[in-house]
Amino acid sequence: xxxxxxxxxxxxxxxxxxxxxxxxxxxxxxxxxxxxxxxxxxxxxxxxxxxxxxxxxxxxxxxxxxxxxxxxxxxxxxxxxxxxxxxxxxxxxxxxxxxxxxxxxxxxxxxxxxxxxxxxxxxxxxxxxxxxxxxxxxxxxxxxxxxxxxxxxxxxxxxxxxxxxxxxxxxxxxxxxxxxxxxxxxxxxxxxxxxxxxxxxxxxxxxxxxxxxxxxxxxxxxxxxxxxxxxxxxxxxxxxxxxxxxxxxxxxxxxxxx
Numbered sequence: 576x577x578x579x580x581x582x583x584x585x586x587x588x589x590x591x592x593x594x595x596x597x598x599x600x601x602x603x604x605x606x607x608x609x610x611x612x613x614x615x616x617x618x619x620x621x622x623x624x625x626x627x628x629x630x631x632x633x634x635x636x637x638x639x640x641x642x643x644x645x646x647x648x649x650x651x652x653x654x655x656x657x658x659x660x661x662x663x664x665x666x667x668x669x670x671x672x673x674x675x676x677x678x679x680x681x682x683x684x685x686x687x688x689x690x691x692x693x694x695x696x697x698x699x700x701x702x703x704x705x706x707x708x709x710x711x712x713x714x715x716x717x718x719x720x721x722x723x724x725x726x727x728x729x730x731x732x733x734x735x736x737x738x739x740x741x742x743x744x745x746x747x748x749x750x751x752x753x754x755x756x757x758x759x760x761x762x763x764x765x766x767x768x769x770x771x772x773x774x775x776x777x778x779x780x781x782x783x784x785x786x787x788x789x790x791x792x793x794x795x796x797x798x799x800x801x802x803x804x805x806x807x808x809x810x811x812x813x814x815x816x817x818x819x820x821x822x823x824x825x826x827x828x829x830x831x832x833x
Contacts, residue, residue, distance in 0.1 A: 602767065602783035605825040612649030613815050613822040615794065617642075621666025621675065621706060621750060622802040624813060625688075629804065632666035632675050634817075639663035641675055641684075641691060646813075649822065655691040657684070665706030665750060667713065669727050674713065676703030683730060699730040705751035707758065709773060714758060716751055720744035722758065722776065736776035738769065745769055745778060752803035754812065761801050768803065768814075782827055784814065794818050 613619075621632035624646075631642045639657035644650070657663045657675070664676040668688060674697075675684045683697045701723075705716040712724040712733055723735045738745045738760070747763040757779060758771040768782040784800060793799075798818040805812055815822040 601830055602781035603830050604783055604828045605787070606828055607787070607823055608811075608826050609824040611646055611822045611824070613819055614644075614649060614651065615818055615820040618797075618817045619750075619802040619815055619819070620664045620817075622752075622804040622813065622815065623666050623668050623673070624804040624806045624811075625668045627808075629813070630666060630668070630673060630688075631802070632663050634663050634678070636660065636662045641666070641673065641686060643691075646822075653691060655686070655693075664703045665715070667706045667708045669708060669713070674706065674727070676706050676715070678703060697730045699725065700732070705749050705760065707751040707753045709753050714751060714753070714773070716748040716760065718747055718749070718763070720746045720748065720776075722748065722751075722760075722771070736771075736773070738771050738776045738778060740769070740778035740781075750801050750803055752805050754803075754805045759803050759805075761803060763801075764799050766800050768800075780830075784825075787814070787823060787825075788816060788819055788821060792820065 618634045620634040623630040629644045629646045631644050633640045637659040639661055641655050642651050643653035645652050661680050662678040664678050666675050671688050673686045673688050679702055681698055683699060685694045687694055702717045704718045707714050713727050715723045715725055720738045721735055724733045726733055738748060749761040749763045752759045758773050760769045760771055766785045770779045772779055798816060800816045802815040811824055813822060813824050
C-alpha cells in the first residue's frame with residue numbers, strides 16, 4: 576500500500592520531464608549574425624535599442640546605472656548612476672523618455688532619453704523585473720508568471736495576463752521586449768526566450784539559446800541570459816546576459832528549418 580504514493584509521484588515527475596523534453600525539441604533555434612564586446616561587469620537588467628541607440632540598465636545595489644552603449648565597441652558612451660539604495664531593473668523607452676524600474680523599492684525613474692536628466696519618479700505596486708511597451712501601455716514582469724499592463728503616465732495597472740505554456744504557468748519571467756506584436760521574455764536561469772501572446776498570455780513558442788555563451792565563459796552562476804533588444808527599423812534582434820563579455824545579434828531559426 577505504501578508504494579502507491581511513490582508511484583504517483585514518479586508518474587508526475589516522468590510526465591513533467593517528458594513535457595520539458597517536448598518543449599525543448601519543439602523550440603526554435605538561432606544563428607549568430609554578429610558578436611559584439613559587452614562589459615563583463617554589467618549586471619544587465621534591461622536592454623533597449625531605439626533610433627540607432629543601445630540603452631542598458633544595470634543592477635545591484637550601489638552599482639546600478641543607466642547607460643548609452645556603443646554597440647560595435649561595447650564602450651559606455653553616456654552613463655548616470657542610480658542612487659545607491661536602489662537595485663535597478665528593467666528598462667524601456669516611452670516617447671522622448673526612458674523608464675527604469677527598481678527591484679523592491681516600488682519606484683520607477685523617468686529620464687530624458689538624450690541627456691539622462693531625471694524628470695520624475697513614479698510609484699508602482701510589487702516587484703519590478705522586466706519592462707517593455709506596446710505603444711499603448713507599459714508591460715511589467717515581477718518574477719512570477721504574471722505580466723501587468725500599466726498606464727505610462729501613472730503606472731496604474733490597466734490589466735494583467737498569466738503566462739502559460741500548455742496550461743502551466745511560466746514563473747520567473749524576467750527581461751521583456753516587444754517584437755512584431757509579441758512579448759519576448761527571458762526566464763530567470765533558463766537559456767531560452769518565451770514568445771508570448773499579449774492578449775491571452777499563451778506561450779506561442781520558445782527560442783532555445785543553449786550554447787550561445789558557453790558555461791566556461793560565465794563568471795558565476797548568476798551570469799545568466801538576460802537582455803533582449805529589438806531594432807524594429809532594421810529587423811535586428813540583440814541578446815546578452817548578466818556579466819556576459821559578449822552581446823549577440825541573432826537570427827531566429829524556425830524549428831524544422833536549418
